[in-house]
Amino acid sequence: LYDLAHELQYGCLIAHGAEDGFSLATQFLPDAILLDMNLPDRSGLSVLQRLKGNPKTRHIPVHVVSAQERTEAALQLGAIGYAIKPTTREQLKDVFKKLEDKLTQKVKRVLLVEDDARQRDSVTQLIGDDDVEITAVETGAEALALLGTTIFDCMIIDLKLPDIQGNELLRRMSTEDICSFPPVIVYTGRNLTREEETDLLKYSRSIIIKGARSPERLLDEVTLFLHKVESELSAERQTMLQTSRSRDRVFEGRKILVVDDDVRNIFALTSALEQKGVQVEVGRNGFEAISKLDEISDIDLVLMDVMMPGMDGLEATRRIRRDPRFQKLPIIAVTAKAMKDDQDQCLAAGTNDYLAKPLDLDRLMSLLRVWMPALERV
Incomplete structure (x- = not known):
């Protein structure tokens, strides 16, 4: 990557770990990031x-090049693309071209699909700018026709359309x-x-329920996917973005299963999570974890300690993944060590990610x- 970057006339910084990479990004504000x-130190x-949550760096296009398959999660967080190793030289050239196209693009195009005229006007006023071209249509048929001839940088859709439902429009877009x-x-x-959330998230990056605070959240999402430089936005819009991020909506009303045999760890995690509005369920070993998932149908995420008596966290994860109900359930492993072998074992067992002790909150x-x-419950 370094050699190809230089060959294509790019200056290049190299970071070998997460902390080093984030530090260089905030210090030098590069034009683009390959991740x-x-x-070795973090996922x-x-x-x-962190890059997309920081006002200084969130506009920087990030393209992932990795042996790990994390495409869906990376794109939802704002990555512009995902290449899976091993990659050929031509594939890497395509990655650089995609980044170059983003950097040289002057006008960003947004497709708004909304049948309510007042909603169309309010969203247009909310996100419109000199460098943003908004095309607003009322029906799914109009949207499909435009998508057949035009490349859009972002699309906002209501689910209730006069001709077809929004989820059907998304399915037709995929085929x-x-x-x-x-x-x-x-x-x-x-x-x-x-079930509707899960189905929609196969095709969409985020879901926002209209409400009192939803315009701020919509502005936040659109500026992310258009790679807008936050400091160049109006003072009013910058204030709206700060308001949006000040609320930890992602945790409100969520249910997390903490699986750990250490009472001190359970207490510390429960205290921290409950302060964020999370409802915590507890399992003391792998058997209890499986039992809790059978008993409670709406667990959003599992924090799974690896070393436990009876049934350890890796075996519990394997068994959970065998159940079709839980194949998409996020499971984060909590490991005693941050060694690469431990991380690989966790991912092979079916966890989505890992975190090493001692836990940094x-x-x-x-x-x-x-x-x-x-889903954003605003």
């Missing part, structure tokens, strides 16, 4: 979450011949079931934001 997922997803599948933000007044919250299901 690996399997870093690459947690680096991506029909369109120019490209843009990052999709579902912006709806409907309360959704878990800021790192934990960052990782939870990465893996918590992407």
